[in-house]
Amino acid sequence: MGVETTFPQVGKQAWIDLSLKPRASANTTQFSEWPSQMTGDLCWGPTTFKSEADFTLTLSSNELVEVRTALQYFNDLGLFGSEVSQDTFPLPTLGPKLLQAAVDVHRGKGFAIIRGLKPDTFTPEENALIFLGLSSYIGPERGRQDEEGNMLVHIRDAKLSRAPQGDRPTRYSTRASTFHTDTFCDILALQTRACAAEGGRNILSSSWTVYNKLMSIEPRLRDLLAQPIWPFDSRGRFFESSTRPLLYYHGGRILLNFAREPLLGLSGVRRARGLSTLSDEQREALDLVEEIARDNQVVVEAEPGDMIFLNNHAILHSREGFTDAPGASRYLVRMWLKSTTMAWKLPRALQEGNSRIYDSNELGERWNIVDVPRIQFRLSERLTS
Numbered sequence: 001m002g003v004e005t006t007f008p009q010v011g012k013q014a015w016i017d018l019s020l021k022p023r024a025s026a027n028t029t030q031f032s033e034w035p036s037q038m039t040g041d042l043c044w045g046p047t048t049f050k051s052e053a054d055f056t057l058t059l060s061s062n063e064l065v066e067v068r069t070a071l072q073y074f075n076d077l078g079l080f081g082s083e084v085s086q087d088t089f090p091l092p093t094l095g096p097k098l099l100q101a102a103v104d105v106h107r108g109k110g111f112a113i114i115r116g117l118k119p120d121t122f123t124p125e126e127n128a129l130i131f132l133g134l135s136s137y138i139g140p141e142r143g144r145q146d147e148e149g150n151m152l153v154h155i156r157d158a159k160l161s162r163a164p165q166g167d168r169p170t171r172y173s174t175r176a177s178t179f180h181t182d183t184f185c186d187i188l189a190l191q192t193r194a195c196a197a198e199g200g201r202n203i204l205s206s207s208w209t210v211y212n213k214l215m216s217i218e219p220r221l222r223d224l225l226a227q228p229i230w231p232f233d234s235r236g237r238f239f240e241s242s243t244r245p246l247l248y249y250h251g252g253r254i255l256l257n258f259a260r261e262p263l264l265g266l267s268g269v270r271r272a273r274g275l276s277t278l279s280d281e282q283r284e285a286l287d288l289v290e291e292i293a294r295d296n297q298v299v300v301e302a303e304p305g306d307m308i309f310l311n312n313h314a315i316l317h318s319r320e321g322f323t324d325a326p327g328a329s330r331y332l333v334r335m336w337l338k339s340t341t342m343a344w345k346l347p348r349a350l351q352e353g354n355s356r357i358y359d360s361n362e363l364g365e366r367w368n369i370v371d372v373p374r375i376q377f378r379l380s381e382r383l384t385s
Contacts, residue, residue, distance in 0.1 A: 031223055034249045036215055041108045042208040042314055045296040052301065055109060057101060059116030063094045067117065070133055071126060081129055081367055082151075085140060089133030098137035101309065105138060105187060106342040110311040111204060112138075117305035119193045128152070128369045131191045131307065131333060138309050139187040139337025143357035147238040147380065149364045154371035155190075155332040157324060161375045166267075169381045171334075172374050176321040179205060179293040180259040181312050182385045183239065184353030185336035186343050188310040188317070192302050196330035200322030202300045205293035207256035207314050211247070213292045221285045222247065228349065230282070231275040232262040236380030237363070239356060241272045244349040246289075251345040255313040260286060262383045269379065293318075309337070313344050331371075 049055060059067070070089045077088055086095065101112040114134060119127050132142075145153050158172040170177045182188050190202070214222055225247035234241045248255040263278060263286065265271050278286075293316050300308070310317060322330050338358050346354055 031226070034222070034226075035254075036219075037212050038208040038254055040208070041104075042110050042206055043212060044109055044206050044298075045209055046298055049298065052113070055104075055111060056113040056115050057097055059094070059114070063091075064116060066091055066094050067130060067134070071129060074129060074133065081125075081132060081369065082142075082365065084129060084132035085136050089129075089136060091133070091137070094134075095137055098134060102138045102339060102342060105309050105311050106339060106344070110206065110314040112309050113300070114307040114309075115303060115305065117307075119191075119305050124370055127191070127193065128333070131189075131335070134307060135189050135309070135335060135337055138189065139339045141338035141340060141358055143185055143336035143338065144363055144365060145334070145336055145357075146384075147236045147363060149366040150368050151335065151365055152368050153334040154368075155334055156329045156371070158374040158377075159329070160373045161377075163375075163377065167382075168377055169384075171385070172377065172381075174322050174324070177318045178260050179203075179290055179316040179318045180385055181257055181316060182336065183259075183357075184257070184350055185312050185357055186339070186354070187337035188312045188315075189335040189337050190306075190308045191333045191335075192304055192306040192308075193331040193333060194304055194329060195302050196322035197325035197328070198323040199320040200330045201302055201320050202308060203297050203318045203320065204300060204310070205297045205316045205318075207316055208254055209296045210256065210289060210292045210316065211254045213296065214288065217292070218288060221281075221288060224281060224285050225289070230263060231271075231278075232259075233265060233272045233275055233383055234262060234380060235272065235383060236378060238380065239353055239384070241275055242349075242353075243275070245347075248347045248350070250347040253314075253344060255344070255347070255350070256289075256316065257313070257350060258289060258316060259385060260290075266379075266382055311344075312336075313346075 070091055074084060074089050079088060091098065101114070104112050117130065122130065142151055144151060153171065155171040157174045158168060161168065161172070165173045165175050226245050228243060228245050230246050231243045232241060246256060246258050248257070265277070271277065324330055336357055
């Protein structure tokens, strides 16, 4: 763990003035109900954890055997991979520990890591089934992640593409990312198939810690972040462009829905029709959230086989830039999960997008188990995580 990583500064340009406006008394009452500081296990920083053992479940030899037994049990049932569940992937000893990790993701520190599996000892299909099996104890519902209905996203540098690194979605590049959350999903789940030769570590920061520091440094920006004036640019059939808050206080919890690209836009790409650009004050708020998150980050070392589960409403994440070894690739597989029993209640502005991910719709489900090399990228991919 460590406190590191720098991010590029965003250049100045002329912005339409959307600065903080006076509020009616109803809104004043609303903000008077917000806490001046959050408390609890989610309020952590770089000195909170003694070691990664504080948030990592390392599987014992017996538990690794149990995973293999569950894999064989599932295969013997002759079911489709989408039918993996706690019943079809039984883990009598490990299962209760995974359920406790799910509690920690939703009601504790907001994240958990499962370690000890060796992906090079399994086929790609087996790795996917194991990921589905273990994650069914964390969040049994799985969501589609793009307009094609893909249930898995394969994250690696698109080495066959001629597109410059800066013109790709971050997940298909080697560059560092800024802090963000993944659109509207509940749980971000990542399975590490292979690590980079250098760099590429995941970086986490608690949204509750960010909120507390923001309230100590610039409380006026809290109100700005909570106003429905933030224009998210989206393209394609998955999510519509929308203007909504970044910060919420709902159900007694702080939620942060945060990403820079859809708000600031992409170089050389015109904004979607009807969407405004950001004021200087809004840009200041984005930069301050980024700075606070960076100052309070935890850098997580990765090993092949690691599975990390993040509460997407409570944890900001980013990653380092990286360099691959010749003939090798940093390779992660991503799912968006949801717990039917522990999912956080969402404010109305986030409910529609969350439903789009997890509820049945015209996009269907596409179980893209095997990675297909990418060459070209849609604009909608560059504007989403």
